[in-house]
Amino acid sequence: MAGIWVYSEDVALVKQLLTIGREVAGTLNKPVAALTLSEADAADLAAETVYVLKGQNPWPESYVQAIADLAAKEAPDVIFVGATPRGKDLAAKLASILKAGLVTEAFKVSVENGAIETERMMYGGLAVCTEILQGLSLVTIPPRQYEPAAAGKGNVVTIDAATDVPVSVSNVCPIIREGADLASAEKVICVGRGLGKEDDLKIARDLAAAVGGEVGCTRSIAEDYHWLPAETYIGLSGVKVKPVLYLSMGVSGQVQHVAGIRDSKIIVGIDMNENALIFEAADYGIVGDLYDVVPALTEAIKQAK
Amino acid sequence: MANIVVCYKWVLDEQDIKVNPGNLALDTSRAKSKISDYDRNAIEEAVLLNEKDGHKVTGLTFGVAGAKQSLKDALSRGPAEAVWVNDPVAAEADAFVTANVLAGALKKVGNYDVIICGEGAADTYAQQVGPRLAAVLGIPAITFVNQMSIEGDKVVATRKLGDCTETVTASFPVVVTVLPEINKPRIPSLKQVLGASKKPVTEIKLADLGLNPDDLKRKTTVKSLKGYAMTRKNVIYKDGSTAEKVAKLVAELAKEGAL
Ligand SMILES: Cc1cc2nc3c(=O)[nH]c(=O)nc-3n(C[C@H](O)[C@H](O)[C@H](O)COP(=O)(O)OP(=O)(O)OC[C@H]3O[C@@H](n4cnc5c(N)ncnc54)[C@H](O)[C@@H]3O)c2cc1C
Ligand SMILES: Nc1ncnc2c1ncn2[C@@H]1O[C@H](COP(=O)(O)O)[C@@H](O)[C@H]1O
Numbered sequence: 001m002a003g004i005w006v007y008s009e010d011v012a013l014v015k016q017l018l019t020i021g022r023e024v025a026g027t028l029n030k031p032v033a034a035l036t037l038s039e040a041d042a043a044d045l046a047a048e049t050v051y052v053l054k055g056q057n058p059w060p061e062s063y064v065q066a067i068a069d070l071a072a073k074e075a076p077d078v079i080f081v082g083a084t085p086r087g088k089d090l091a092a093k094l095a096s097i098l099k100a101g102l103v104t105e106a107f108k109v110s111v112e113n114g115a116i117e118t119e120r121m122m123y124g125g126l127a128v129c130t131e132i133l134q135g136l137s138l139v140t141i142p143p144r145q146y147e148p149a150a151a152g153k154g155n156v157v158t159i160d161a162a163t164d165v166p167v168s169v170s171n172v173c174p175i176i177r178e179g180a181d182l183a184s185a186e187k188v189i190c191v192g193r194g195l196g197k198e199d200d201l202k203i204a205r206d207l208a209a210a211v212g213g214e215v216g217c218t219r220s221i222a223e224d225y226h227w228l229p230a231e232t233y234i235g236l237s238g239v240k241v242k243p244v245l246y247l248s249m250g251v252s253g254q255v256q257h258v259a260g261i262r263d264s265k266i267i268v269g270i271d272m273n274e275n276a277l278i279f280e281a282a283d284y285g286i287v288g289d290l291y292d293v294v295p296a297l298t299e300a301i302k303q304a305k
Numbered sequence: 306m307a308n309i310v311v312c313y314k315w316v317l318d319e320q321d322i323k324v325n326p327g328n329l330a331l332d333t334s335r336a337k338s339k340i341s342d343y344d345r346n347a348i349e350e351a352v353l354l355n356e357k358d359g360h361k362v363t364g365l366t367f368g369v370a371g372a373k374q375s376l377k378d379a380l381s382r383g384p385a386e387a388v389w390v391n392d393p394v395a396a397e398a399d400a401f402v403t404a405n406v407l408a409g410a411l412k413k414v415g416n417y418d419v420i421i422c423g424e425g426a427a428d429t430y431a432q433q434v435g436p437r438l439a440a441v442l443g444i445p446a447i448t449f450v451n452q453m454s455i456e457g458d459k460v461v462a463t464r465k466l467g468d469c470t471e472t473v474t475a476s477f478p479v480v481v482t483v484l485p486e487i488n489k490p491r492i493p494s495l496k497q498v499l500g501a502s503k504k505p506v507t508e509i510k511l512a513d514l515g516l517n518p519d520d521l522k523r524k525t526t527v528k529s530l531k532g533y534a535m536t537r538k539n540v541i542y543k544d545g546s547t548a549e550k551v552a553k554l555v556a557e558l559a560k561e562g563a564l
Pocket of ligand 2: 312313314315341343344347365366367368395400403407421422423424425426429430431432433434435
């Protein structure tokens with residue numbers, strides 16, 4: 001069965017991928033198949049065919065050969081894979097086995113003149129690369145880019161998957177989230193290296209409390225200073241946020257950081273340096289010392305409410 | 306003792322690339338090149354493993370003629386020698402082609418136990434070459450690693466995945482891709498920079514790898530590569546007292562419904 005396939009180890013993401021999968025399939029007049037690792041999840045997926053890969057190994061990455069074998073047999077046109085870390089690992093190996101192209105983290109997928117086109121970031125977010133897919137191709141798509149598709153009922157096909165892998169996996173432990181869930185926050189207050197010391201995070205927390213938002217940071221704050229957990233840094237290699245209000249203080253606005261805030265409705269930058277790149281990316285900005293500006297802003301917002 | 310090969314890419318420094326505001330064309334004419342940021346973490350990790358247990362570290366890059374400049378830079382960071390696959394094909398290569406070429410070079414050079422890559426390159430950030438390389442060589446890949454050690458003929462590594470961490474153990478040979486948080490690359494000393502020119506470099510021509518022409522053809526067609534269009538209001542309050550600037554901002558944010 002040629003057609004559009006979607007796969008993720010995370011069923012919530014399978015449903016989101018079905019939205020774009022169905023759209024592309026509709027335009028190209030092709031069927032859609034969903035691949036899942038769990039029988040329980042297969043029941044309400046809106047695809048013509050739902051393949052349940054059933055194997056002994058609980059490690060999702062170990063299903064790559066089984067998916068490759070199925071794809072070699074059924075010859076899909078394109079496979080959309082959820083761009084979680086596990087999904088990106090599996091997609092790259094799958095593309096390699098199938099000798100296929102792979103577009104990482106496409107933020108746009110469309111059909112132009114009968115061919116699938118994708119757009120993705122290059123040079124840390126400075127540029128956009130538009131690619132035309134040729135032959136069997138894979139595309140990874142970030143979580144929450146599409147709304148989940150409505151439930152449906154497909155023809156469930158269970159595949160006995162061989163899952164032997166030459167590695168052993170242990171100590172699987174959840175990361176304790178100290179930070180907030182920034183990806184879905186409505187208001188985000190972001191701190192950068194303009195902050196002089198860890199105690200001064202209070203300035204950002206006070207503003208966040210005043211607007212009812214969460215505190216995030218740049219990579220330097222999380223990885224060089226370790227003042228906030230790595231899960232809270234925003235950007236190309238960190239979380240992507242899409243709040244109503246993103247407000248930064250002491251953030252220079254390097255392209256890799258800005259790549260993570262572009263879907264914000266309103267972007268505000270506060271920085272001492274009037275030539276800081278953040279002002280090019282911002283709707284509003286204040287040139288000034290954050291230690292003056294932010295406490296005054298917090299007070300003014302409290303007054304205004 | 307293990308043979309560690311660390312793969313690094315010589316990329317344009319994105320900070321030097323200008324976007325033409327009119328047609329969004331990229332101007333790379335003034336751009337200098339650099340060792341891709343996260344590949345500096347990969348090199349540092351290989352060198353740290355060597356300092357701890359005594360391994361042999363080789364740098365490997367696939368690049369155009371200009372990548373010759375990268376060799377001294379890479380070697381000043383600690384590897385004992387470097388291998389450079391020099392071919393103009395590198396300019397157009399996608400992860401499929403790059404993985405085929407790097408696999409060809411590894412087979413030619415022969416001894417490899419641990420291959421370390423960066424998580425993603427600073428230009429493409431495709432996050433593909435490491436796991437693809439492993440699949441081409443038919444060996445395991447451990448991706449998104451923030452901690453690793455070599456124990457006998459095994460690599461033990463901690464992966465960091467969105468919502469959890471896990472420990473993966475694999476026997477040689479194995480590919481590991483490292484996250485930037487794994488270490489802090491050191492700045493080479495003058496002595497290391499001077500010493501780098503004395504270290505051996507092997508230059509390989511693509512033709513010597515015996516690859517099939519199909520292995521060197523990229524998989525997607527690039528329709529366009531353009532600057533990202535920034536469309537923001539850019540209202541910046543520069544003059545006046547802090548109170549005035551803050552009052553103007555709060556008034557605008559209230560109007561936008563952003564408070
Ligand atoms: C491949 C790659 C991926 C990356 N991914 C990310 C990512 O996902 N997220 C990320 O954040 N970064 C990322 N980076 C790093 C990024 O390029 C920048 O280095 C980083 O974002 C800079 O952080 P910063 O703005 O906090 O620090 P700086 O660039 O040092 O900026 C500090 C700012 O504070 C201002 N300042 C200082 N004192 C004050 C004061 N008292 N009041 C007001 N302003 C003040 C300064 O004028 C300056 O503009 C990545 C880099 C690479 C190469
Ligand atoms: N041309 C190249 N030469 C050597 N190593 C490379 C090359 N391209 C990519 N790599 C390695 O593969 C990693 C991931 O690259 P990418 O898949 O393009 O994001 C990089 O961090 C490097 O370690």
